Amino acid sequence: MKTTETPHVAVVGAGPVGCVAAATLADRGVRVTLFEAQQELPRELRASTFHPATLELLERFGVVDELVGRGLVAPRFAYRHRRHGQVASFNLDAVADVTRYPFRLQCEQYKLCEILFDRFVDNDLVEIRFGTPIAGAADHGDRATVQIPDGSELEFDAVFGADGAASNVRKSLGLSFEGMTYADRYVIVSTPFELADHLDDLAYVNYISDPDEWLVLLRTIDLWRAMFPVGPDESDAEALSDEACERRLQAVVARPEPYEIAHRTIYNVHQRVTNTFRVGRVVLAGDAAHINNPLGGMGMNGGVHDAILLGSGLAAVLSGDLADERLDHYADMRRRLAIEFVKRHTHQNAVSLSAPDPVARQQALDGLADRAADPKETRAFVLQASMLTALAAMEEELTEVGCWPGITMPTDATGPTDTTGPTNSTDEKR
Numbered sequence: 040m041k042t043t044e045t046p047h048v049a050v051v052g053a054g055p056v057g058c059v060a061a062a063t064l065a066d067r068g069v070r071v072t073l074f075e076a077q078q079e080l081p082r083e084l085r086a087s088t089f090h091p092a093t094l095e096l097l098e099r100f101g102v103v104d105e106l107v108g109r110g111l112v113a114p115r116f117a118y119r120h121r122r123h124g125q126v127a128s129f130n131l132d133a134v135a136d137v138t139r140y141p142f143r144l145q146c147e148q149y150k151l152c153e154i155l156f157d158r159f160v161d162n163d164l165v166e167i168r169f170g171t172p173i174a175g176a177a178d179h180g181d182r183a184t185v186q187i188p189d190g191s192e193l194e195f196d197a198v199f200g201a202d203g204a205a206s207n208v209r210k211s212l213g214l215s216f217e218g219m220t221y222a223d224r225y226v227i228v229s230t231p232f233e234l235a236d237h238l239d240d241l242a243y244v245n246y247i248s249d250p251d252e253w254l255v256l257l258r259t260i261d262l263w264r265a266m267f268p269v270g271p272d273e274s275d276a277e278a279l280s281d282e283a284c285e286r287r288l289q290a291v292v293a294r295p296e297p298y299e300i301a302h303r304t305i306y307n308v309h310q311r312v313t314n315t316f317r318v319g320r321v322v323l324a325g326d327a328a329h330i331n332n333p334l335g336g337m338g339m340n341g342g343v344h345d346a347i348l349l350g351s352g353l354a355a356v357l358s359g360d361l362a363d364e365r366l367d368h369y370a371d372m373r374r375r376l377a378i379e380f381v382k383r384h385t386h387q388n389a390v391s392l393s394a395p396d397p398v399a400r401q402q403a404l405d406g407l408a409d410r411a412a413d414p415k416e417t418r419a420f421v422l423q424a425s426m427l428t429a430l431a432a433m434e435e436e437l438t439e440v441g442c443w444p445g446i447t448m449p450t451d452a453t454g455p456t457d458t459t460g461p462t463n464s465t466d467e468k469r
């Protein structure tokens with residue numbers, strides 16, 4: 040696939056995955072045209088958790104200090120019973136010998152895009168075209184094309200599709216997006232009210248079990264984000280109404296005044312993956328290739344891992360430093376990790392929190408409490424939840440393209456399928 044001139048790649052979508060792909064390619068001397076449908080970088084409030092493994096991978100761009108400066112360091116995450124309080128707390132110190140970042144970084148995903156964008160402005164290799172929705176992409180064997188809004192086609196050495204869940208790149212290649220949609224949607228209501236003053240031992244990341252309505256409480260630098268399930272009997276409009284948002288927050292912490300609500304939004308939740316992450320000179324990554332339940336915060340993180348491995352691999356193939364078949368192998372590996380690690384882990388989180396059977400739910404909490412009380416179990420659990428296990432699975436490939444972050448993986452950071460724990464008899468572990 041080697042190109043004689045400076046290779047030129049179209050990256051479609053300036054979300055976190057497209058921005059990281061553009062940075063990865065440009066770092067390797069590839070010219071990048073980054074197409075974004077919106078007129079500016081989207082500032083939607085979606086992912087807010089960066090895992091240690093992702094911070095390790097992002098270090099190469101010199102962005103982590105700024106990201107940490109714009110976020111909140113969460114040294115632990117916790118599981119709670121809504122009525123009885125904290126049940127299990129997992130401190131990321133348990134993996135401090137493995138990573139320079141033994142914490143979850145609570146930081147909105149758009150901040151990563153903004154920080155990378157500032158670097159693109161000074162980088163001659165990166166051109167950004169806002170307001171340019173790409174209608175589709177095609178592989179032509181020795182090159183690839185994208186279709187721009189006026190109907191014409193632009194030619195590149197390759198196309199990197201990072202255009203999100205409704206990806207036109209994926210659709211135009213005729214790829215599937217198989218999987219399932221959960222019956223419940225998730226509503227997220229954000230408030231500046233300091234919930235930690237009213238709930239004992241509240242961590243910055245909390246998964247809260249309850250017979251009537253589970254929830255997740257996440258702190259960002261200026262807001263608490265509360266995420267609740269919304270059943271089929273409640274419409275989107277009802278769930279987003281002042282009354283419903285107020286009712287849900289009052290049930291978390293009752294107070295005489297109404298809550299100030301900074302944001303509210305509702306999402307359908309899926310587990311879907313496309314049948315291949317590569318068609319010749321077109322590569323897919325992030326939500327364009329796989330979408331996951333947000334519980335556990337792995338969708339964007341997994342997408343960033345895709346972008347770094349597939350972006351580096353594509354650049355190395357274009358420069359003739361890597362055999363073409365290796366990129367197929369990387370694409371297969373990223374797909375396998377999306378299914379065996381991200382999907383499995385996030386689905387187990389959903390099952391665990393939403394189990395209708397009280398016995399199963401209590402067993403899950405008991406299992407977590409046992410795990411948190413046992414340092415060896417805690418370490419194994421934190422290695423997986425922080426995606427260091429998923430990173431370890433890519434060690435050989437990342438080393439091959441010079442992207443291994445230089446950390447020493449312990450032998451207990453085993454492969455991606457090792458996600459079972461003491462509660463797996465009920466398929467519930469978090």
Ligand SMILES: Cc1cc2nc3c(=O)[nH]c(=O)nc-3n(C[C@H](O)[C@H](O)[C@H](O)COP(=O)(O)OP(=O)(O)OC[C@H]3O[C@@H](n4cnc5c(N)ncnc54)[C@H](O)[C@@H]3O)c2cc1C
Pocket residue numbers: 051052053054055056057074075076077081085086087088089148171172173174201202203204206207227306324325326327333335336337338339340341342
């Ligand atoms: C409520 C919620 C909470 C979440 N929390 C977390 C979390 O804490 N941690 C985590 O890891 N993940 C989380 N996720 C998942 C995460 O938000 C996504 O996985 C992530 O946004 C995927 O990034 P992306 O760049 O692939 O896609 P997107 O963020 O969707 O970006 C795609 C970009 O492509 C652009 N685009 C779309 N179509 C076109 C086109 N045709 N041409 C050009 N541009 C186009 C879009 O405008 C957008 O800028 C959460 C998701 C939800 C819904």
